[in-house]
Structure formats: structure tokens, C-alpha cells
Amino acid sequence: xxxxxxxxxxxxxxxxxxxxxxxxxxxxxxxxxxxxxxxxxxxxxxxxxxxxxxxxxxxxxxxxxxxxxxxxxxxxxxxxxxxxxxxxxxxxxxxxxxxxxxxxxxxxxxxxxxxxxxxxxxxxxxxxxxxxxxxxxxxxxxxxxxxxxxxxxxxxxxxxxxxxxxxxxxxxxxxxxxxxxxxxxxxxxxxxxxxxxxxxxxxxxxxxxxxxxxxxxxxxxxxxxxxxxxxxxxxxxxxxxxxxxxxxxxxxxxxxxxxxx
Amino acid sequence: xxxxxxxxxxxxxxxxxxxxxxxxxxxxxxxxxxxxxxxxxxxxxxxxxxxxxxxxxxxxxxxxxxxxxxxxxxxxxxxxxxxxxxxxxxxxxxxxxxxxxxxxxxxxxxxxxxxxxxxxxxxxxxxxxxxxxxxxxxxxxxxxxxxxxxxxxxxxxxxxxxxxxxxxxxxxxxxxxxxxxxxxxxxxxxxxxxxxxxxxxxxxxxxxxxxxxxxxxxxxxxxxxxxxxxxxxxxxxxxxxxxxxxxxxxxxxxxxxxxxxxxxxxxxxxxxxxxxxxxxxxxxxxxxxxxxxxxxxxxxxxxxxxxxxxxxxxxxxxxxxxxxxxxxxxxxxxxxxxxxxxxxxxxxxxxxxx
Numbered sequence: 059x060x061x062x063x064x065x066x067x068x069x070x071x072x073x074x075x076x077x078x079x080x081x082x083x084x085x086x087x088x089x090x091x092x093x094x095x096x097x098x099x100x101x102x103x104x105x106x107x108x109x110x111x112x113x114x115x116x117x118x119x120x121x122x123x124x125x126x127x128x129x130x131x132x133x134x135x136x137x138x139x140x141x142x143x144x145x146x147x148x149x150x151x152x153x154x155x156x157x158x159x160x161x162x163x164x165x166x167x168x169x170x171x172x173x174x175x176x177x178x179x180x181x182x183x184x185x186x187x188x189x190x191x192x193x194x195x196x197x198x199x200x201x202x203x204x205x206x207x208x209x210x211x212x213x214x215x216x217x218x219x220x221x222x223x224x225x226x227x228x229x230x231x232x233x234x235x236x237x238x239x240x241x242x243x244x245x246x247x248x249x250x251x252x253x254x255x256x257x258x259x260x261x262x263x264x265x266x267x268x269x270x271x272x273x274x275x276x277x278x279x280x281x282x283x284x285x286x287x288x289x290x291x292x293x294x295x296x297x298x299x300x301x302x303x304x305x306x307x308x309x310x311x312x313x314x315x316x317x318x319x
Numbered sequence: 320x321x322x323x324x325x326x327x328x329x330x331x332x333x334x335x336x337x338x339x340x341x342x343x344x345x346x347x348x349x350x351x352x353x354x355x356x357x358x359x360x361x362x363x364x365x366x367x368x369x370x371x372x373x374x375x376x377x378x379x380x381x382x383x384x385x386x387x388x389x390x391x392x393x394x395x396x397x398x399x400x401x402x403x404x405x406x407x408x409x410x411x412x413x414x415x416x417x418x419x420x421x422x423x424x425x426x427x428x429x430x431x432x433x434x435x436x437x438x439x440x441x442x443x444x445x446x447x448x449x450x451x452x453x454x455x456x457x458x459x460x461x462x463x464x465x466x467x468x469x470x471x472x473x474x475x476x477x478x479x480x481x482x483x484x485x486x487x488x489x490x491x492x493x494x495x496x497x498x499x500x501x502x503x504x505x506x507x508x509x510x511x512x513x514x515x516x517x518x519x520x521x522x523x524x525x526x527x528x529x530x531x532x533x534x535x536x537x538x539x540x541x542x543x544x545x546x547x548x549x550x551x552x553x554x555x556x557x558x559x560x561x562x563x564x565x566x567x568x569x570x571x572x573x574x575x576x577x578x579x580x581x582x583x584x585x586x587x588x589x590x591x592x593x594x595x596x597x598x599x600x601x602x603x604x605x606x607x608x609x610x611x612x613x614x615x616x617x618x619x620x621x622x623x624x625x626x627x628x629x630x631x632x633x634x635x636x637x638x639x640x641x642x643x644x645x646x647x648x649x650x651x652x653x654x655x656x657x658x659x660x661x662x663x664x665x666x667x668x669x670x671x672x673x
Binding site: 115 | 340343344422425427553554556557559560561562563564566567569570571572573574612616617618620
């Protein structure tokens with residue numbers, strides 16, 4: 059079966075809240091190991107909903123999602139948490155934990171509630187902070203660092219969870235240019251060295267084009283197009299989904315399309 | 320490469336120092352030692368206060384060797400000691416449950432009475448007091464039973480009415496709690512309005528009162544309080560994760576719906592059983608968890624036990640004030656907790672923000 063190479067497969071997935079208007083209809087795609095898939099689309103096209111359906115928080119009304127050849131919606135959430143981790147858009151923390159304590163929470167799927175954590179859990183948390191260059195933030199209070207710094211801490215937390223599949227919801231939105239580069243490098247390393255597979259929702263089409271192996275363009279809950287950046291970011295597709303006429307140029311070094319106004 | 324500057328920064332200090340995770344067990348053991356010792360010392364000090372002066376030397380020799388003086392023996396062992404022990408258990412239970420409720424609701428304003436348990440207990444107790452005066456039967460010893468049944472009844476109502484809507488989150492429970500509290504409070508107001516002689520005992524019950532403490536009561540509530548608080552303690556990591564948000568907790572494999580029901584039920588049952596004997600002591604469960612967080616940080620594994628100790632100490636100190644300030648008249652302890660607690664709380668918040 060070709061399925062063996064796929065971390066994730068969606069077959070005919072539909073989603074709606076309480077039988078109202080369909081938010082996702084007939085979503086089909088599969089994701090081979092080691093790929094970074096970028097999800098793009100205008101506001102309200104269902105990007106975040108799709109991410110929630112993949113992470114198991116929302117259950118599809120129809121269709122099947124398989125994660126590493128297992129039916130995702132039949133797995134208990136404790137089990138899903140060992141395979142999938144998520145970097146959310148909203149990184150506010152109610153109580154003022156230290157950054158390192160937040161990173162450690164990534165280990166919770168593995169920690170026994172009776173016996174508590176082991177040294178290995180601390181070790182993995184620390185490595186996750188090294189990878190995201192956030193070690194220097196470790197002792198800071200999470201409510202007292204900037205939005206961008208919080209996002210790096212949440213990234214470290216997601217890595218500490220040692221997932222197979224990493225989901226990112228517009229994770230670069232609060233990051234300065236230098237950290238965007240930093241994070242893109244980090245993602246590349248994670249794909250190569252740790253065998254991660256990544257799905258990321260992007261707001262920024264140009265960043266999506268640079269970072270992703272393939273792009274998935276959502277429009278009104280349907281897949282408008284899925285394929286290589288140069289297949290998806292075409293004048294025709296963008297006009298269909300966003301209703302504007304863009305100017306497309308080729309990135310001088312990376313040879314991927316870039317959209318300018 | 321743009322990453323050089325970060326690398327240099329993190330190499331300034333050795334890694335162990337920067338991201339030093341200290342084993343939480345060490346922190347917990349240290350906290351338990353300090354807490355137990357403080358409770359012991361404060362309890363011994365509190366034994367000295369009361370209407371009848373007994374000097375500290377007598378108390379120490381009485382505790383160590385017993386004494387021939389029957390009156391003193393009675394005052395210490397049957398009046399003051401049970402009152403202190405009941406105060407410690409009550410303060411600890413209120414504060415632990417308050418801390419857990421604030422965690423589960425992600426709301427620092429939550430207190431142990433948020434699900435209407437207080438109103439139910441109060442209505443039960445007031446009905447008991449009214450019946451006693453109307454029929455002449457001595458219901459006094461059954462008062463806790465009345466209160467407990469009232470509390471369980473209101474909890475049941477809240478739980479059932481929350482199921483009708485919003486079953487997926489805590490909003491339904493909170494709204495139902497508010498509604499039932501208003502309903503029961505209205506009934507209590509009517510009872511108070513038509514009562515004459517029994518008014519004072521009702522008001523005293525509503526404000527909380529440790530004066531009727533005895534060993535039998537203590538033996539009844541100790542076990543449920545300890546077991547309940549331990550159960551809450553073992554949900555600490557889940558409560559920690561919940562402060563990242565509902566969805567984040569789900570992503571970490573925590574079934575937040577089940578967790579919420581579990582915490583609410585255990586917490587409310589602890590509170591119902593304690594409050595049935597002591598009346599509604601306010602403010603402790605709201606404020607002590609905040610003070611604990613300021614002192615030991617937000618990790619519930621350390622914060623909940625710290626709240627228990629602080630709550631116990633705070634309540635017995637307030638009780639000393641309640642029975643000595645205008646002795647031999649007693650002030651309801653619920654009034655003291657607020658009068659002492661509110662300024663203390665504001666002071667701590669201000670100091671923290673500096």
C-alpha cells in the first residue's frame with residue numbers, strides 16, 4: 059500500500075457545526091512523511107477549522123482521517139497527543155508560569171500523574187529550547203515576554219512533545235524578520251534531522267511559497283488546488299480564491315512564485 | 320548566518336544554570352516541611368488565646384504531661400484544641416478547592432462557592448434553625464445534616480440545569496450556579512424576614528462560626544476533606560496545562576470535559592461537608608490561592624498544598640481575633656477573614672507589581 063509512506067490521509071472529509079452551512083466539504087489529500095504542506099486561503103475559507111479537524115479537536119461529519127494508518131477519530135486523545143503537537147495562534151497563558159515550565163508541559167502526554175516526570179523529560183524540554191534558541195528565555199515569566207518570544211516558547215513546547223506531525227497555525231505572525239528566518243531554518247532542520255512532517259497555515263503567501271513543499275489552497279471550504287507552489291500560486295487560482303488580480307514574479311534565488319500588489 | 324548572536328548569548332552561561340529544572344519533588348518536600356512546622360507553631364500560639372487566661376508554661380506542661388487541673392484541661396482539650404483543628408481543616412479545604420476552581424475555570428475570581436453550594440447549605444441550615452424554633456425539637460445537632468443535604472440538593476440542581484445547554488464548557492455550570500444561588504438566597508431572605516428569635520443564630524451561621532467545634536465533628540470531616548484534596552492534588556498537572564487554554568490542553572491529551580466535572584464534583588463535595596459544620600466562611604478560598612501563587616508560583620503541584628497550609632494558618636489566626644477582640648462576645652469569623660484578608664491581599668498585589 060502506498061499509504062505506508064503517508065503520515066496523514068484525509069478521505070472525503072466534511073465538517074459543519076450542528077448541521078448548518080458546511081465549513082469543509084469533500085477534503086481529500088495525503089501527506090507523505092517529511093513533507094511541509096502549507097495551507098493558504100482567504101479569511102473564512104476554513105483553514106483553522108481544517109487544522110482542528112486534523113488535530114482531532116473537531117470530529118468530521120463525514121469521511122475518514124487516518125494518522126499513521128490508524129483511524130484518527132477512534133484514537134483516544136491521550137494517544138493523539140503523542141503523535142500530533144500544535145503551535146497555536148493564541149499563546150496567552152492564564153497564570154504566570156516560567157517559560158521553561160510551559161515548555162515542560164509538552165511532556166505531559168508522557169508523564170504519569172502519580173509518579174511525576176523523569177530527568178529525561180527535563181532533558182528533552184531543554185533540548186527543545188536549545189533548538190528554538192529560547193534557552194535564554196527559560197527563567198522568564200511567560201506573561202512578561204513579547205508575543206514573538208512566547209511563540210518561540212510554544213514552538214519549543216510543541217517540539218518537547220516529540221510528535222510525528224507538527225501543526226502550525228500562522229505561527230510566524232508575531233515574529234520579526236530575523237526570527238522568521240530563524241524559524242524557517244528550524245523547520246527545515248526538523249524536517250530533515252528529526253523526520254517531522256509539518257502542516258502549517260500561512261497568512262503570508264510569499265512565506266508559504268518559500269517554506270512549503272506543496273501548497274493547499276482552500277476556498278469556501280473546498281480544496282481549490284493542491285500542488286507545488288508554482289502550480290497553486292497562479293494568476294488564475296489567486297483570482298478565483300481571493301478575487302483580486304495579483305502580479306506574480308519568480309523569486310530570484312529560490313525559483314518559487316512571489317505575489318506582489 | 321543570522322543565528323550567531325543567539326548562540327553567543329546562550330553560551331555566556333552554562334546550560335544547566337539557564338534552564339535548570341529543579342526536581343518538583345524537592346520543592347514539594349521542602350514546602351511540606353515548612354508548612355507543617357508553621358502550622359504547628361501557629362497552633363501552639365493560638366492555644367494561648369481565649370477568655371480564660373492560661374499561661375504558656377501551663378499549656379506546655381499540660382500538653383506534655385497532662386495536668387490535675389480539670390478546668391484547664393477541659394478548656395485546652397475540649398474547647399481550644401478542637402476549634403484550632405477544625406479551623407485548620409476548614410481553611411485548608413476552602414483554599415485548596417478555591418485554587419483548583421480558579422485553575423479549572425482559568426478565572427482568578429473563582430471561589431469555592433461558585434457552583435451554588437454555599438446557598439444550598441445556607442438554606443438547609445436556616446430551614447433547620449427555623450424548624451427548631453417552630454417545633455421546639457432540638458435540631459441543633461442535626462444542623463450539619465440539614466446543611467449538607469441543602470448543599471447536595473443545590474449541586475444536583477446546578478449540574479442538571481447546566482446539562483440542558485452549553486454542555487461543552489463551563490459557562491453553563493457557572494450560569495446555573497449563579498441562578499441557583501440567587502434563587503436560594505431569595506428563599507433565605509424570606510426565612511430571615513419572617514424569623515424573630517432565631518434571626519441571630521441564622522445570621523451567625525451565614526457568616527461562619529467555629530465556636531461549636533468538637534472532636535466528633537472533626538472526626539467526621541477529616542477523612543473526606545483529606546481524600547478530596549488529595550484527588551484534586553493528583554489533577555495538578557492537568558490544571559497546569561489548562562492555563563494554556565482549553566484547546567492546548569486537549570492537544571496535550573487532556574480530556575478537559577471529564578476533568579472539569581471531576582474537579583467540580585470533588586471540590587463541591589469537600590466544601591459541602593466542611594461548610595455544613597462551620598457555616599459560610601468567605602474570602603479564604605478566594606484570596607489564599609492568590610497569596611500561595613505569589614509565594615510559590617503557579618505550579619498546582621506546589622501551589623495547592625501551599626494554599627492548604629496558608630489557608631489553615633490564616634483561618635486559625637482569624638479565629639483568634641474573632642474570639643478575643645471584644646471577648647466574651649464573639650465576632651463571626653467570616654467578617655474577620657474579609658477585614659484582615661482584603662487589605663493584606665491588596666498590599667501583596669501592590670508589592671508584587673513594584
